[in-house]
Amino acid sequence: MDKYLVENESQIKEALDWALAGGKSLSLAGNSTKESLGRPIQADAELNLSSLSGIELYEPAELVMQAKAGTRLSDIEAVLKQSGQKLAFQPPDYGPLLGGQEGQGTIGGIFSANLSGSERIKAGAARDHLLGVKGFSGRGEAFQTGSRVMKNVTGYDLCKLVCGSYGTIALCTDLTFKVLPKGEKARTILIFGLAEKKAVEVMRNGLSSRHEVSAAAYLPGKIAAETDIDHVSRAQSSVTALRVEGPGPSAEYRCATLRKEFDAEGPQDELHGHNSEKFWKFTSDVRPFLGQGTIWKVSIPPASSPAYIDKVKQACPGIEYYFDWGGGLVWLKVPEEMENGGETFVRNFPDGGHATLIRGNILLRNTISPFQPQDPVMTLLMEKVRAGFDPKGIFNPGRMYAMSGDV
Amino acid sequence: MVKMPKPDEEVLAKRDYLIRKLRELVDNPDSVIAEKAGLRAFECDGLSAYRQLPMVAVLPETKEEIAEILKFCKSEKVNVVPRGAGTSLSGGALPLADGVLLGLGKFSRILEVDYDNRCAVVQPGVTNLAITDAVKQDGFYYAPDPSSQIACTIGGNIAENSGGVHCLKYGLTTNNVLGVEMVTMDGDIIRLGGKHLDADGYDLMGVVTGSEGLLGVITEVTVRLLKSPECVSAQLIGFPSSEEAGECVGRIIGAGIIPAGMEMMDRYAIHAAEEFCHAGYPLDVEALLIVELDGPEVEIAHNNELIAQIAGECGATVIKQSQSDEERMTFWAGRKAAFPAVGRISPDYMCMDGTIPRSQLPRVLARMNELSKHYGLRVANVFHAGDGNLHPLILFDANIPGELEKCEQFGADILKLCVEVGGVLTGEHGVGIEKRDLMTEMFSEEDLKQQQRLKCAFDPDGRLNPGKVFPILHRCAELGKMHVHNGELPFPDLPRF
Incomplete structure (x- = not known):
């Protein structure tokens, strides 16, 4: 399969016109870290967007950033960190999980797959943070949807449709998204030795408490033992973990209050700063x-x-x-x-x-279908939606579900 | 005035037949309203300058009835306008002379409160506030709180993707909904989402939310419940200029604080509100901020101190910290009464709803003052400052010939200005008919075509809520055509690897 490295919009347009005129299809890629996700596809060429890179706008006081699709997440996160901000949905890095390297994923990839980490439970998913998209439809038409402001109900929210569509609806060139302050301090409460049922109950109580628990996970003993965090692995038992954050005094207060509430549940410990971050990266990136x-x-x-x-x-x-x-x-x-x-x-x-x-x-x-199979009514509706944007199936054909006419 | 599509004479000619058939489709014949007096109740929504009696109104009681009605309307080529409580400020529920008004008022039950999964399953006619009322004794609430929450329904909230004063921290409707059940124009009953997170397949719930009743009829909603915060507190901060107030808002957020709510009022709104309900607002300031924080006391104390310091550095002349819940409610009373307060000093007013990048506030306010002079109409501003959502209230007198048109023109100019500075036409009220003809200010022809292609997948005949949102409804057959340009050149300039 030929690979084409595009560097600007006019080259993309050229490639799309070529594909449309010649009945060709394209697989859309950034750094190809998620290539093995979804149905294997047979495309005539790969359109590689990894050179379409760079942060185009960042206004920390307005909580907004815009970047080219091929911008590496690691670069974006480094810039955000300088202003004490973050992507609140905690984009996971599946690189190593899928046999690749760390830190290669792009912003276009994370939104195309709508992937979120442990903090999704409070902060919302990637799709909740995507504000605007510029790109092309499968008809070769340049279009944009959404905007750079937080609150916008002008027309259909096509960002939601694009997010999580694995490049089967549109080719995104620019993404605008919401960023949020990083809590000054984070604390992770660990409760050891719970069985699943009790652990889920404890997590429910934590998430239903007034302490804005921002992540809650349960690792059985075998998996807990595999972390490289001493506090977790040395316990030789299951770990139920709850994360709170905020300004110093607030994170400490929330942590102490929750620990007291869970006093009777089992032995406890807590993780601070670096260890806490490491723990939630372990769960988000599926390191076990x-x-x-x-x-x-x-x-x-x-x-x-x-x-x-x-x-x-x-x-x-x-x-x-x-x-x-x-x-x-x-x-x-x-x-x-x-x-x-x-x-x-x-x-x-x-x-x-x-x-x-x-x-x-x-x-x-x-x-088998990597994505959840749909009933006939939903299958037809989703295919109609997809075909409206890309009637000839030039983008990632069949990556999520079979296209109409496919066997 | 915005023009609605011309009624279909063929449909009007068979009105009696349609009414008879609709009565057969519903269990309770009283669910079909055909008399003028009965239809009067539905003639307008919150955008009351526009009025139109529907051809007939149907108030179904089950989703199966809705499915039958939609299938029937599709086959008879009859338009359908869904309606919740009719509180839309953009004309989203304005009836059509040749259309069936489908009222969801009888779907008013809370079906399940599920604390284990932190959600509630409700019918679309349940009011926004009723959800919170049902769970507050257990310390929970539903976060989005549009100002009409006492009356507006959750089905309408889905249609409009409603916001409120707390959405900077807690998000809009779209961020707080887990699942919907809806009926398509084909009469299929589909479920999108549920009590679990994230979409399987395309995020159709994401596009249905905010689709203004053009994609389907919502019959059930699953919403996320949150625990009420431990403490809530508010500060009133007055500034000699709106620039300084805007600067303060930016610096508070830049310092890493996301207040639960952050509202700004200009001089005119402050005075109107103070006269109306004596909230204790300072009258010698040009801009007033209400900053609300929630969380544990230690966090509030910590952040309040930081905010007071920032406000001082930004030139605040008044800083008042609420000392009790009662005082906090008084601070809010003025803001919440801003609309009726303005209504008292002017025979009529029109509430606009644009969003701007916050840094553009001084430019937008200055230009708005110029426009105010140009049109000879006064304007008061209230502003969801945290997220840049502006609500200019234009004062006018509909009894003076031509003044409504002048007001609409002024409003359109304000919204164009919002787009010009990088913002949008509507932050939370929806496009409806009010902003329909301005869509081309923000979107190109191509942009709008993409949106309409989504519509074509759900409702290719354009039966659901026509005349709303899109200035020109292209026929789906036309939109479906492909125009292939010359694409023979196989990448002459592209590097291969």
Whole structure:
């Protein structure tokens, strides 16, 4: 497959006209860190946007930044850090998880996949922070949607549609997004030795408290032992973790009050500064599951996670798992030899939800749908939406779901 | 005045037949209203300068009835206008002379409060405030709080992506909704989202939120519940100029503080509000900020100190800290009464709703004063300062011939100005009919075509709420055509690797 490195909008336009006139399709890529996510695609050429890079606007007092799609997240985060700000949805870095390197992901990639880390539970997802998009439709038309202001209801919110569409709706060249202050101090409360049901209850109580808990995760003993944070690994038991933040006195007060509330639940500890950051990077970037195995990201109502995991464990005793988002996100590692990646039990939700295959070999990704299968009505509606923007299927054809006419 | 599409004579000619058939589709025949007196209740929404009786109104009781009604209307080529409480300030629920007005008022039940998953499942006709009322005894609330929250419904909030004074910290409707159930114009009942997070497949819930009733009829909503904060406190800060107040807002946020609410009023609004409800506002300032913080007491104390320091450095002449919840409510009473207060000193007023990059505030206010002189109409400003959402209130007298038109022209100029400085036409009131013809100020033809292609996927015949949002409704067949340009050159200039 030919790869074309585009450097500006007019080259993109040229490439799109070429594809449209010749009935060709394009795979859209930045640094290709998420190439193995979704259905394998057969495109005629790769359009590489990684040279379309740079921060175009940053106004810390207005909480807004605009950057070219190929700008590295690590560069963006470094600039934000200088002003004490951050991307509040905590964009995860799946590079190492998917067999690549750290720090290579782009801002275009993170919004195209709508990926968010542990802090998503309070701050919202990537899609909640995307304010504006400039790009091209699959008809080769340049367009923009949204704006640079926080509050905008002018016309349809197409940013939501573009975000999480894996480049099947539009080719984004510029993204405008909301940024937020980084809490001056963060504290992570650790409670050791809880079983799943109790842990989810504790996380619920934390998230329902007045302390604006910004992340809540549960690591079974085996996974907790793999962290390189002494406070966590040396306990040799499961860890339930809750994060609070704010100005110094506030973070301390919230932490102390919550610890007192959970006094009876089990032995406790707390993580500060660097260790706290390291812990939530470990959970957000799915560091427990580096190496081999099929990985599923399961989004379900948080209260249903204990019952869900019980059934999964019965069906697959070798499974590894942990909870994030207070139990609303279940990460599963299924042994590679399991038939169809364990889809049957993975997608058996007691109270609704959906599962996405995050890491699976190419055979598996060709056999089962990496994204949650849809009923016929939704399949048709989504395909109509997609085809409206890209009728000839020139962008990442079939990356999420089969296009109409496909077998 | 904005013109509505010409009524379809063929539809009007079969009115009696349509009414008879609609009565057959609903369980309770009283759900179909055809008499003029009964229809009068629906003739306008919050944009009351525009009035129109619907051809017929239907108040269904089940989602299945809605599905049947929509299917029937589609097959009979009849337009449908969905309506919640009718509080839209942009004419989103204005009826059509040849259309069915679909009122969701009977969908008024809270179906489930689920604290384990921190959410509530409600029907679309439940009012915004009723959700909070249902959970407040347990210390929870629903965050978005549009000023009409006592009357406006959650279904309408979804349609408009409503905001409120607290959305700087807590987000708009779109950030607080987990799931919706809706009926499409094809009569399909679909569910988007649920009690879990993130979309599976395309985020259609994201585009339905704020779609102004053009994509489907909402029949159920799952919203996120939050725990009420431990303490809330407010500061009143007065400045000799709006520039200094704007500077202060920027520096507060720059210092890492995201207040729960941050409102600004100009001299005219301050005086009107103070006269109306004696909130204790200083009258010798040009701009007044209300900064509300929530959280534990230690955090509020810490941030209040920082804010007072910043305000002092920015030239504040008055800094008043609320000493009790009662006093805090008094601070807010003036701001919340700003609209009726202005209504008292002027026979009529029109409330505009643009958003601007905050740094442009001095430029926008200066230009607005020039425009005010040019049109000979006074303007008062209230402003969600934290997120740049401006609400200029233009004062006029509809009984003076030509004054309404002049006011509309002034309003249009203000919104064009918002776009010119990098902002948008509407921050929270919606486009509706009010800003429909201004859409081209902000969007190119291509931009608008992309939006309409979304519409075509849901409602290709354009039956749902036509005449709203889009200045020209292209036919979907026309929009679907592809124009392929010469693309023979296979990348002569592109580097390969």
